[in-house]
Amino acid sequence: MKKYMIFGLGFLFSALTFAQELEATVEKDTTQLDEVILIGQRKLSNYRQEKTLSSIDEYLEKSNKVTMIKRGNYAWEPSLNNMDSQRLVVTIDGMQIFGACTDKMDPITSYVDVSNLEQVSIDSGQEGTENGHCVGGGINLQMPQSKFNGSGLKSSVDLGYETNGNYKIAGLELEYVGNKFYVNADGIFRKSDNYDAGGNKEVLYSQFQKYNVSLQGGYKLAENHVLDANVIYDKATDVGYPALPMDVSLAEALITSLTHTYKNDSTTIKSWESKLYYNTITHIMDDSKRPDVPIRMDMPGWSDTYGFYTKATLKENKHNILLNLNGFYNRSLAEMTMYPNDPNQPAMFMYTWPDIRTLYTGIYAKDAFALSQDKTVSASARVGYHQNTVAEEVGLESLQIFYPDMDDSKSRFLMSLSADYKVKKDSYDATFGLGYGERAPSVSEGYGFFLFNSFDNFDYIGNPNLNNEKALEANLAANYHANQFKIGFETSYFYLTDYIIGEVDPSLSAMTIGANGVKVYQALSHASIFDFYVNATYDISDAFSLNTTLGYNYGKGSNNENLPFIKPFSYLAEINYTRNFFNAALQLDGNGNQTNYSSYYGENKTAAFAILNLNLGNIFYVKSNKMVLKYGVENILDTNYSTYSDWNNIPRQGRNFYMNVSFVIN
Numbered sequence: 001m002k003k004y005m006i007f008g009l010g011f012l013f014s015a016l017t018f019a020q021e022l023e024a025t026v027e028k029d030t031t032q033l034d035e036v037i038l039i040g041q042r043k044l045s046n047y048r049q050e051k052t053l054s055s056i057d058e059y060l061e062k063s064n065k066v067t068m069i070k071r072g073n074y075a076w077e078p079s080l081n082n083m084d085s086q087r088l089v090v091t092i093d094g095m096q097i098f099g100a101c102t103d104k105m106d107p108i109t110s111y112v113d114v115s116n117l118e119q120v121s122i123d124s125g126q127e128g129t130e131n132g133h134c135v136g137g138g139i140n141l142q143m144p145q146s147k148f149n150g151s152g153l154k155s156s157v158d159l160g161y162e163t164n165g166n167y168k169i170a171g172l173e174l175e176y177v178g179n180k181f182y183v184n185a186d187g188i189f190r191k192s193d194n195y196d197a198g199g200n201k202e203v204l205y206s207q208f209q210k211y212n213v214s215l216q217g218g219y220k221l222a223e224n225h226v227l228d229a230n231v232i233y234d235k236a237t238d239v240g241y242p243a244l245p246m247d248v249s250l251a252e253a254l255i256t257s258l259t260h261t262y263k264n265d266s267t268t269i270k271s272w273e274s275k276l277y278y279n280t281i282t283h284i285m286d287d288s289k290r291p292d293v294p295i296r297m298d299m300p301g302w303s304d305t306y307g308f309y310t311k312a313t314l315k316e317n318k319h320n321i322l323l324n325l326n327g328f329y330n331r332s333l334a335e336m337t338m339y340p341n342d343p344n345q346p347a348m349f350m351y352t353w354p355d356i357r358t359l360y361t362g363i364y365a366k367d368a369f370a371l372s373q374d375k376t377v378s379a380s381a382r383v384g385y386h387q388n389t390v391a392e393e394v395g396l397e398s399l400q401i402f403y404p405d406m407d408d409s410k411s412r413f414l415m416s417l418s419a420d421y422k423v424k425k426d427s428y429d430a431t432f433g434l435g436y437g438e439r440a441p442s443v444s445e446g447y448g449f450f451l452f453n454s455f456d457n458f459d460y461i462g463n464p465n466l467n468n469e470k471a472l473e474a475n476l477a478a479n480y481h482a483n484q485f486k487i488g489f490e491t492s493y494f495y496l497t498d499y500i501i502g503e504v505d506p507s508l509s510a511m512t513i514g515a516n517g518v519k520v521y522q523a524l525s526h527a528s529i530f531d532f533y534v535n536a537t538y539d540i541s542d543a544f545s546l547n548t549t550l551g552y553n554y555g556k557g558s559n560n561e562n563l564p565f566i567k568p569f570s571y572l573a574e575i576n577y578t579r580n581f582f583n584a585a586l587q588l589d590g591n592g593n594q595t596n597y598s599s600y601y602g603e604n605k606t607a608a609f610a611i612l613n614l615n616l617g618n619i620f621y622v623k624s625n626k627m628v629l630k631y632g633v634e635n636i637l638d639t640n641y642s643t644y645s646d647w648n649n650i651p652r653q654g655r656n657f658y659m660n661v662s663f664v665i666n
Helices: 002-019 056-060 393-399 443-447
Strands: 035-038 066-069 077-080 088-092 119-124 137-142 152-162 167-177 181-192 208-222 225-239 247-263 269-286 296-316 319-339 348-370 375-390 409-424 428-439 451-453 458-461 469-482 485-504 518-539 544-557 570-578 582-591 609-622 625-634 656-665
Touching: 056 066, 056 119, 077 088, 077 137, 296 348, 348 393, 348 443, 375 393, 375 443, 458 485
Parallel strands: 088 137, 458 518
Antiparallel strands: 035 119, 066 077, 119 137, 152 167, 152 656, 167 181, 181 208, 208 225, 225 247, 247 269, 269 296, 296 319, 319 348, 348 375, 375 409, 409 428, 428 469, 451 458, 469 485, 485 518, 518 544, 544 570, 570 582, 582 609, 609 625, 625 656
């Protein structure tokens, strides 16, 4: 009953705005330095020359601070500020969604497609806490906003092909927009065979197949009030993971939401948005296509989430205020059944996630105060209540073998604070920020039961007694531009206490055949993570420009060991040619040697690499219709290489020719 009362509050608060007609205020411009990646898949984008039909993963990789941990050719796990997904808050349009795989084979980003989204907001550190608690930052995948411009009916068709992996893409969109009603339906299908690494070396179990369909509709209730409904259905089958001992026969998600939005530029309350949502995920791992496994296993998982948020933006004099009250209720359950090769032996069963129920309610507030036309100071805070309950009695009893005094539930209070100062002049802008944040242990960290990690070859056991992980953060960014030249840098430093990571327990025996032993999630007293990036652009002429990026990262724990998955020195340089209906880019992308790798946590040294990419694009108009053509070749020299974030050093794709075509019919 508690969770239904919480969800109901969201629409109740939003409904109050029907009566709100306050005095108009003067808007003040503030400098926003957070990163936004546009996903206009049918536009001729010049941002690093993406393919129009790139996956979400490929778009995210274009950000300085985001890297993708790859276990195969599909469903890469985002990492921000050298921190992986459990230290981030990743949402879809502000909705909390939790994967159903104990091995992180289904990050939230894998359950949407470019056809669902308009842009991705990436907020570093405590700037990312609008939608939940984190220590590393937030990634919000944003769906298109409602529109009522009376443009009528239009459609579009997308086709793509890539030679490496025989990768085929097809999409279709239909949209009708009236003055008070709109509806949009789209679908996209992706299918790839095994890809080849450099030198035509086939990477087995790297195939995948997926389709995604969505339906979005809205109705204008009144001049300032809109009701939107969204449904996304995503299904992937026959997904191979060459870096893991198991594949995926099914990864399926249903994501639904109902949103009420109030907007009025002439009142103090500029907007008030409230959403009710529900999503359910089913994920099934199996090894039926792998030869000669020591023991056959089925590992299904399920995740169901009910949630709400209600958020408002207010402007009064020099104050720009954002308030967000949100909550969710999640159920995470995962099982493992082992079938011995000897048919006379009985199958073995256990809960790897013993039906964990998570209830969260929190409130976020941010005030950006304009000191002057070019200076702004901001402060934000989030406080929340977090409760885990173990609902499966057998699973609880299994964990009580290791924690005899463990209760079936645990409650926590979480807090985050941040402040920053921004200045924006004609030729430069700069920002300096400080933050403090906390996060609760993830379901695996708190309650996982013999979860095998193929990266370091250990079984993992959760620890429900872990303290909240905490982070102190300082960040600085600045940009300078003069005539045709622009240069900027950004840097951040995180000092984390109670840093959660697996530590070997020599008293325990592994369950997985061939594992090196058992690790139990423990907390280092502290850890430090630092990053620094420089970006520069020079416009040689109206048509030609040069872009470069350099990056350096560092991470170490209180045990004097390097932290895992810390990005080595990286660089990118490209020359762009852009005209009205044509663009081209030649790009050099590479990393240095991974010298500060962490053998203690299962890493080994990754060699330096550099690859060349060529990207081209054309746009054609026939009356009011448009065709966008993107084509090129990736890894021109067919380099065989791996990066630090490729699980178990699986090699990346070799030479790949591609072509994407989008037709927009009005």
